[in-house]
Amino acid sequence: MANGKLKSQSQGDGAEGPDGGWGWVLVVAMFVSTSLVFGLMRGLGIFFVEFVQYFEESAQAISWISSIGLAAQQFFSLLGAALCNAYNTRLVVMTGGFLSGLGLILASQATCLVHLYLSMGVLSGLGWGLVFTPMVATVMASFTRRRALAVGLGFSSIGLSSFAFNPLFQLLVETYTWRGALLILGGLSLNIMACGALIRPDLRFALIEELSRNGEFFSSYLEVSLLCERPYLTYALGVTLLNFGYFVPYFHLVAHSRQVGFSEYRAAFIMSAAGITDIFGRIASGWFSDLGRFRVVHLLTLWTALAGVFIMLLPVSSLTRSYTVMIVISLLYGFCSGALTSMVFAVVPMIMGVERMMGGLGLLQLIESCAGLLGTPLSGWLRDMTGNYTASFVVAGSFVLLGSLTMTTLPHYFSCAEPPPPQRPVLVDNSETLNLELRQDGCSPEFNHQTERTVETKSNQTDQRGTEPD
Amino acid sequence: MIYSADRNCGSNTDAIGSGQLSSNEHQERPPHRSKYLHLSKDLMRKFLYFIHKCQCHVCFYSGDNKIENVELLNPVNLSLECIWTGNQNKQPNITGYWRKGGVEIQDSRVPVDPENQQYTLKRVFNIVSEEHLGNYTCVFENEAELDFILAVPQIGERREKPIVSYVGDFVVLTCKMEDNKPVPRTWNWFKNNGTDKEQLFEAQRYDITVNGRSAKLKVKDVSEADSGVYHCAAVYNISTSTSKMHLKVITIWEPLKPFLSILVEVVILVTAILIYERSHSKKKEAEGTNACFFSLF
Numbered sequence: 016m017a018n019g020k021l022k023s024q025s026q027g028d029g030a031e032g033p034d035g036g037w038g039w040v041l042v043v044a045m046f047v048s049t050s051l052v053f054g055l056m057r058g059l060g061i062f063f064v065e066f067v068q069y070f071e072e073s074a075q076a077i078s079w080i081s082s083i084g085l086a087a088q089q090f091f092s093l094l095g096a097a098l099c100n101a102y103n104t105r106l107v108v109m110t111g112g113f114l115s116g117l118g119l120i121l122a123s124q125a126t127c128l129v130h131l132y133l134s135m136g137v138l139s140g141l142g143w144g145l146v147f148t149p150m151v152a153t154v155m156a157s158f159t160r161r162r163a164l165a166v167g168l169g170f171s172s173i174g175l176s177s178f179a180f181n182p183l184f185q186l187l188v189e190t191y192t193w194r195g196a197l198l199i200l201g202g203l204s205l206n207i208m209a210c211g212a213l214i215r216p217d218l219r220f221a222l223i224e225e226l227s228r229n230g231e232f233f234s235s236y237l238e239v240s241l242l243c244e245r246p247y248l249t250y251a252l253g254v255t256l257l258n259f260g261y262f263v264p265y266f267h268l269v270a271h272s273r274q275v276g277f278s279e280y281r282a283a284f285i286m287s288a289a290g291i292t293d294i295f296g297r298i299a300s301g302w303f304s305d306l307g308r309f310r311v312v313h314l315l316t317l318w319t320a321l322a323g324v325f326i327m328l329l330p331v332s333s334l335t336r337s338y339t340v341m342i343v344i345s346l347l348y349g350f351c352s353g354a355l356t357s358m359v360f361a362v363v364p365m366i367m368g369v370e371r372m373m374g375g376l377g378l379l380q381l382i383e384s385c386a387g388l389l390g391t392p393l394s395g396w397l398r399d400m401t402g403n404y405t406a407s408f409v410v411a412g413s414f415v416l417l418g419s420l421t422m423t424t425l426p427h428y429f430s431c432a433e434p435p436p437p438q439r440p441v442l443v444d445n446s447e448t449l450n451l452e453l454r455q456d457g458c459s460p461e462f463n464h465q466t467e468r469t470v471e472t473k474s475n476q477t478d479q480r481g482t483e484p485d
Numbered sequence: 486m487i488y489s490a491d492r493n494c495g496s497n498t499d500a501i502g503s504g505q506l507s508s509n510e511h512q513e514r515p516p517h518r519s520k521y522l523h524l525s526k527d528l529m530r531k532f533l534y535f536i537h538k539c540q541c542h543v544c545f546y547s548g549d550n551k552i553e554n555v556e557l558l559n560p561v562n563l564s565l566e567c568i569w570t571g572n573q574n575k576q577p578n579i580t581g582y583w584r585k586g587g588v589e590i591q592d593s594r595v596p597v598d599p600e601n602q603q604y605t606l607k608r609v610f611n612i613v614s615e616e617h618l619g620n621y622t623c624v625f626e627n628e629a630e631l632d633f634i635l636a637v638p639q640i641g642e643r644r645e646k647p648i649v650s651y652v653g654d655f656v657v658l659t660c661k662m663e664d665n666k667p668v669p670r671t672w673n674w675f676k677n678n679g680t681d682k683e684q685l686f687e688a689q690r691y692d693i694t695v696n697g698r699s700a701k702l703k704v705k706d707v708s709e710a711d712s713g714v715y716h717c718a719a720v721y722n723i724s725t726s727t728s729k730m731h732l733k734v735i736t737i738w739e740p741l742k743p744f745l746s747i748l749v750e751v752v753i754l755v756t757a758i759l760i761y762e763r764s765h766s767k768k769k770e771a772e773g774t775n776a777c778f779f780s781l782f
Contacts, residue, residue, distance in 0.1 A: 191739060206747075
């Protein structure tokens with residue numbers, strides 16, 4: 016990316032041009048596939064309870080299943096991006112869909128925990144990793160003016176599906192037990208193949224070809240030089256700490272609610288409530304930061320701190336044994352969780368500069384995948400030690416808070432204006448197409464259009480200052 | 486109010502005494518609380534409220550909610566007492582009697598004279614075995630009634646929905662007596678066989694684990710014949726308390742049906758999309774437009 020130059024193609028020459036037509040079909044494909052990846056992952060809390068009962072294993076041992084899946088998704092995102100360049104995006108997404116479905120189908124036949132680790136964890140995680148990033152990149156590449164809307168629409172599926180899937184999964188588990196439910200979910204995941212089929216085979220990302228020609232594949236691609244920079248390291252540390260605690264509610268809140276005494280569907284709806292406000296949090300935080308009153312880093316630390324507080328309040332609110340209180344806290348938590356994922360990605364170009372973003376994000380995702388891997392089992396272990404989830408959630412919330420505090424140590428945090436990014440973005444003739452890059456989300460599995468807007472604004476500014484053209 | 490009597494409840498429990506109790510005072514407990522004596526949180530405001538004196542084998546109980554639940558473990562002489570504060574009519578005398586299971590108990594009719602503006606009806610019942618349990622009602626004729634339901638501690642959680650399992654898999658049925666209820670002497674498991682209940686014993690396919698308040702029945706290698714209604718029974722000296730659950734055994738074909746239909750739907754969608762695209766691109770080639778080709782960076 017550091018060496019590449021961005022060429023633009025004149026667009027809008029017909030019905031097949033970006034910003035319309037087939038692009039909206041791809042948005043639908045992204046909607047469906049993202050819901051089947053992240054909505055599904057967020058519904059795994061229902062299965063957690065069933066596994067604990069069936070296998071009679073500790074909470075910690077069961078937690079590894081979902082955390083391996085999550086970490087694999089983050090880890091293999093990089094692979095997915097690379098494969099898109101080497102091969103056809105369509106092929107990669109369809110393979111990813113097939114693998115994720117296969118993993119769940121095999122999981123339905125599991126007789127011991129290791130089977131679940133390998134099938135539901137590694138195999139499905141690999142599939143999810145191959146699906147998500149290419150799908151997002153495809154949608155982004157198909158739009159220019161309406162990109163933010165398209166991607167935002169695609170991401171709204173996460174909150175919606177999290178809302179719908181929790182009670183649905185509970186119903187499936189009650190009718191068919193977890194084995195049958197996983198089998199059916201595996202079938203549902205195969206629909207990602209249909210989403211992948213919608214990607215036109217002629218869409219290609221030529222980035223890797225350029226880089227490998229220059230022979231600087233690994234060092235550029237992964238932007239290892241970033242490891243020597245303090246802002247990047249601080250940010251990576253903050254995001255890693257965040258990752259330790261961020262997923263714990265998705266995997267353990269249902270079990271905690273059941274333990275407190277709520278029935279199966281009530282517990283599922285507590286989780287759904289978080290999903291619903293997730294959508295609003297995303298949109299509201301994007302809109303609010305667009306107002307420009309506050310710096311993005313400040314907003315990020317605000318939402319992250321609030322999310323940490325609400326995670327800690329979850330077990331406290333259950334002490335009241337009041338369903339309403341739990342729902343309210345869950346709604347608030349969902350809102351902050353969605354809001355923070357919006358901001359987490361928006362901060363990225365300020366930390367590493369736009370041209371190093373892809374490699375930097377890849378590296379970031381590698382680093383944070385270990386937190387995703389360890390966070391939930393740690394929470395499960397705490398539950399095994401203490402007998403309930405209070406300690407788990409408090410620790411998870413404090414990790415999120417710690418991440419927030421770490422962000423405050425970013426350089427120039429306390430200044431009111433945005434500092435200049437580490438490296439000046441490479442100039443282009445068309446500011447809009449600067450955003451046509453292969454992006455990966457590194458900070459969290461969710462992606463947000465916020466970055467593009469920020470990048471657009473930045474390149475507009477540099478344009479106006481009249482630096483040298485491409 | 487839930488209250489149960491115990492052989493050892495004797496010496497230490499004193500009557501709390503009578504008096505008008507407001508709702509704030511209902512947390513008071515007797516000085517030495519017998520293990521099985523506990524009070525419910527709701528309390529009547531208007532009426533007198535005694536907590537009884539417990540002497541060996543005789544326990545007193547009275548109250549004024551419309552229905553009172555009395556939990557018993559052991560045979561006991563139970564004294565039930567109803568107090569009614571009367572109404573504006575202030576009748577000089579009233580007839581009171583007792584009913585069991587809706588039927589008036591013979592020779593239970595007595596005239597009741599008001600004392601300090603209250604009418605009291607009291608009777609001692611000899612509760613020895615299961616047939617003595619049931620619904621007892623004290624009646625102030627044409628004026629007021631109070632029900633006492635005498636029963637063994639009931640198993641709290643009842644699973645309404647059937648437990649599902651697959652042919653060849655194992656399934657564990659659990660029954661648990663709540664922590665605030667006394668520990669059963671033992672547990673038994675039964676399965677409905679036609680109209681009869683057949684007791685299950687530890688066998689090759691059945692594993693029974695009893696752990697004080699909880700009991701588990703593990704059925705291994707289930708088959709469709711294992712479907713049906715199962716009962717767990719908590720055995721107390723006086724009677725047993727049962728809870729039933731429904732086991733449903735299904736074959737893999739059950740979830741396979743929706744799975745295969747989803748599979749068919751995916752195949753149809755993918756083929757349709759690919760076919761559409763092939764025909765569409767052939768059309769495009771015929772028209773001579775270029776495919777979109779974005780090269781990034």
